[in-house]
Amino acid sequence: MLADSYPNPKREAPDIKTIYQPIQKDLDEVEKRLRSVGKVAPAHLSEILSHSLKGGGKHIRPALVLLSGKFNDYNLDHLLPMATAIEVFHTATLVHDDAIDNSTVRRWRPTINKVWGQDKAVLLGDYLFAKSAELIFVTQNLRVIEMFSQTLMTISSGEINQSFSAFKLEQTYEDYLQRISGKTASLFSMATESGAVLSHAPEKQVKALKEYGYNLGIAFQIVDDILDFTATEDEMGKPIGSDLAQGTFTLPAMLFLERYPRNNPVRKLFQNKGNRQENIRLAVESIRNSPIVPDCYAKASGYCAQACKNLKQLPDNPALQPLTELANYVVYRKR
Amino acid sequence: MLADSYPNPKREAPDIKTIYQPIQKDLDEVEKRLRSVGKVAPAHLSEILSHSLKGGGKHIRPALVLLSGKFNDYNLDHLLPMATAIEVFHTATLVHDDAIDNSTVRRWRPTINKVWGQDKAVLLGDYLFAKSAELIFVTQNLRVIEMFSQTLMTISSGEINQSFSAFKLEQTYEDYLQRISGKTASLFSMATESGAVLSHAPEKQVKALKEYGYNLGIAFQIVDDILDFTATEDEMGKPIGSDLAQGTFTLPAMLFLERYPRNNPVRKLFQNKGNRQENIRLAVESIRNSPIVPDCYAKASGYCAQACKNLKQLPDNPALQPLTELANYVVYRKR
Numbered sequence: 307m308l309a310d311s312y313p314n315p316k317r318e319a320p321d322i323k324t325i326y327q328p329i330q331k332d333l334d335e336v337e338k339r340l341r342s343v344g345k346v347a348p349a350h351l352s353e354i355l356s357h358s359l360k361g362g363g364k365h366i367r368p369a370l371v372l373l374s375g376k377f378n379d380y381n382l383d384h385l386l387p388m389a390t391a392i393e394v395f396h397t398a399t400l401v402h403d404d405a406i407d408n409s410t411v412r413r414w415r416p417t418i419n420k421v422w423g424q425d426k427a428v429l430l431g432d433y434l435f436a437k438s439a440e441l442i443f444v445t446q447n448l449r450v451i452e453m454f455s456q457t458l459m460t461i462s463s464g465e466i467n468q469s470f471s472a473f474k475l476e477q478t479y480e481d482y483l484q485r486i487s488g489k490t491a492s493l494f495s496m497a498t499e500s501g502a503v504l505s506h507a508p509e510k511q512v513k514a515l516k517e518y519g520y521n522l523g524i525a526f527q528i529v530d531d532i533l534d535f536t537a538t539e540d541e542m543g544k545p546i547g548s549d550l551a552q553g554t555f556t557l558p559a560m561l562f563l564e565r566y567p568r569n570n571p572v573r574k575l576f577q578n579k580g581n582r583q584e585n586i587r588l589a590v591e592s593i594r595n596s597p598i599v600p601d602c603y604a605k606a607s608g609y610c611a612q613a614c615k616n617l618k619q620l621p622d623n624p625a626l627q628p629l630t631e632l633a634n635y636v637v638y639r640k641r
Numbered sequence: 642m643l644a645d646s647y648p649n650p651k652r653e654a655p656d657i658k659t660i661y662q663p664i665q666k667d668l669d670e671v672e673k674r675l676r677s678v679g680k681v682a683p684a685h686l687s688e689i690l691s692h693s694l695k696g697g698g699k700h701i702r703p704a705l706v707l708l709s710g711k712f713n714d715y716n717l718d719h720l721l722p723m724a725t726a727i728e729v730f731h732t733a734t735l736v737h738d739d740a741i742d743n744s745t746v747r748r749w750r751p752t753i754n755k756v757w758g759q760d761k762a763v764l765l766g767d768y769l770f771a772k773s774a775e776l777i778f779v780t781q782n783l784r785v786i787e788m789f790s791q792t793l794m795t796i797s798s799g800e801i802n803q804s805f806s807a808f809k810l811e812q813t814y815e816d817y818l819q820r821i822s823g824k825t826a827s828l829f830s831m832a833t834e835s836g837a838v839l840s841h842a843p844e845k846q847v848k849a850l851k852e853y854g855y856n857l858g859i860a861f862q863i864v865d866d867i868l869d870f871t872a873t874e875d876e877m878g879k880p881i882g883s884d885l886a887q888g889t890f891t892l893p894a895m896l897f898l899e900r901y902p903r904n905n906p907v908r909k910l911f912q913n914k915g916n917r918q919e920n921i922r923l924a925v926e927s928i929r930n931s932p933i934v935p936d937c938y939a940k941a942s943g944y945c946a947q948a949c950k951n952l953k954q955l956p957d958n959p960a961l962q963p964l965t966e967l968a969n970y971v972v973y974r975k976r
C-alpha cells in the first residue's frame with residue numbers, strides 16, 4: 307500500500323490514535339517517563355522542565371522508535387529509554403529554536419524564553435540534550451550512543467547553515483533539501499535506525515528503516531513548511547508565516563518567487579523593502595490560494611511514497627500497517 | 642609538599658609552561674586537534690568554530706586529563722581524544738555563558754555572540770557539546786562516555802540555579818559552594834577522573850584523582866571570583882566586576898555585605914537602588930582594597946591544600962609534582 311501520489315484535499319488524515327494503537331500502552335509509558343524527567347529534577351529546574359515536556363506533541367519520533375523495534379526483539383528495557391530520549395532530544399531543539407527566533411508561542415502555549423527568559427531557555431536546552439544522552443546511555447549500546455553526537459552535530463550545523471542563509475534569495479531546491487534533511491530528517495532516521503538496532507534487526511532491515519525514517523522526515527518538514535502558509539494559527543498553535551518572518555526560505559516561498567518573479571513580496575521582504583508585515587501577509591495570501599500548495603504536497607507525497615517503498619524491504623509484520631499509515635498521516639495532517 | 646595555607650601576595654605564580662613540561666608534547670597535539678575541529682567543519686561553521694577554539698586559554702582541563710593518566714597506562718589513543726573533548730566541552734559552556742550574559746569580550750577577543758549574534762552562539766555551543774561527545778566516544782569507554790551527560794546535567798542545572806538566584810541576597814556560603822561545585826568543579830573532576838579511568842587506574846587512585854580535581858576546581862573558581870574584583874581588564878581579557886553586573890553573588894561580595902551591612906553598594910545594586918555603574922564601581926573599589934581578598938584567598942588555599950592531600954594517596958610518580966604545582970598555580974595566578 308503506497309501513500310497516494312497526489313494529495314486529495316478532501317481526504318482526512320488517518321487518526322493518529324488508531325495508528326498508535328499497537329504501541330499505545332508503551333507510548334503511555336514514554337509519556338509517564340517524560341513527566342518524571344521533570345519531577346526528579348532540582349526544584350527550580352522542575353517547573354521549566356515540566357513546562358517544556360508537556361507540550362502535547364504528537365510523539366511521532368518515540369512512536370517511530372517503538373514501531374521500528376517491532377520487527378525483531380521488542381525489548382522494552384532498551385526501546386523505552388530510547389523512545390523517551392528521542393522526544394527529550396527533540397524538545398531540546400525546540401527550546402533552543404524558540405530562544406533563537408524569539409518565538410513566543412509553541413503548541414498553543416507560551417515558550418520557555420517568553421515565560422522565563424532567553425537565558426533559562428538556553429540552559430534548559432543544554433540540560434535536555436544531556437538528559438537525552440543519559441537516557442540513550444541506558445541502552446549501553448555503543449552504536450546507538452554514537453547517534454546522539456552525530457545527530458546533534460548534523461542538526462546544529464544544519465541550523466547554523468540555515469541561520470547564515472536567512473533572508474538570502476540565492477538558494478536552490480537542493481539547498482532546501484539539505485537544510486531540512488539536517489534539521490528534521492536526521493532525527494526521524496535516528497528514531498527508526500535506533501529502534502531497529504536496539505531490537506537486533508539484520509543490517510538490511512536497519513538500512514530500510516533508517517531510509518524510511520529519512521524520507522518520512524523530509525515529507526514531514528515539507529508539509530510543516532506548507533502548513534506555515536495554509537493552516538490557521540489555531541490549528542498550528544503558533545503564528546502563521548513565521549518562517550518568512552525569520553527569513554527562512556522554504557519550498558512554497560521558493561516556488562512562489564520562481565513563478566512570480568515581478569514585484570514579489572518575498573523578495574521585497576528579504577531585501578527589506580516596503581512594509582514588513584504587509585509583505586508577509588501578501589505572500590501568505592498569494593501562496594495559500596495558488597497551485598503552489600498542491601505542487602509542494604506532490605513533493606511531500608513523493609517522499610512518502612519512497613518511504614513506503616523502503617518498507618517493502620521488511621518482512622511481513624503487524625508494524626507495517628501503522629508505519630504505512632504514518633506516511634499518509636504526515637501528508638494529510640492539518641497541524 | 643602542600644600548597645601554602647595562606648597566600649603571599651608577593652609570590653609569583655609558578656610558570657605554567659614549566660608545570661606542563663612533562664606533557665607539553667601531548668598538549669601540543671591536543672592544540673593541533675582543537676584547530677582541526679574548526680577546519681573539518683562545513684564552510685559557514687568553520688570560521689566561528691575556529692574563533693571559539695583558538696581563545697588562548699590555559700588548557701588546564703586537558704592538562705589534568707593527561708597528568709591524571711600518567712600514573713598507569715598512559716595510552717594516548719584514549720587520552721588525547723579525551724583531553725581534546727574536555728576543552729571542547731569547556732568552550733561550549735563559555736560560548737553559551739557569553740550568549741546568556743550578553744558578554745562582548747572573552748580572553749581579549751570579541752565573543753561569538755558579539756560578532757555573529759546570539760543565535761549563532763547558541764547553535765555553535767550545541768555543536769561543540771556534540772563534538773565533545775563524539776570525541777569522548779572515540780575512547781569506547783562506557784564509564785567515561787557516561788560522564789558527558791552527567792557533567793552537562795550538573796553544569797546546566799547549576800547554571801539554571803545560579804540564574805534563578807541572580808540579584809538575590811538570601812544566599813549562604815553553602816549555596817555559593819554548591820553553585821561553583823556545579824559550574825566549575827564538576828568539569829575539573831571529570832578531567833581528572835576520566836584520565837584515571839582511561840589509564841586503567843585502580844579504584845582508589847580514581848577516587849583520589851577525582852577528589853583532587855574537585856578541590857582544585859573549587860579553588861580555581863574562588864580565585865576566579867576574587868580576580869573579577871582585583872585584576873585589571875587587561876589581565877583578565879574581560880571587564881572587571883562582571884559577576885556583580887550579572888547579579889552573581891560570589892564569595893567576595895558575600896563577605897563584603899556581611900561585614901559592612903549598612904549602605905552597602907552590593908545591596909543597592911541587587912535591589913536596583915541608585916546608579917548601577919556607580920554601585921558596581923564602589924563595590925569593586927571597596928572589596929579590592931579590603932581584608933576580604935586575603936580571606937577569600939585563604940578559602941581557596943584551603944581547597945588547594947585539600948587537593949594536595951588527595952595526591953598523597955597516589956603512588957610516587959613524576960606527575961605528582963606538576964599536579965602539586967598546579968594547585969599553587971591556581972591560587973597565585975594573576976589571570
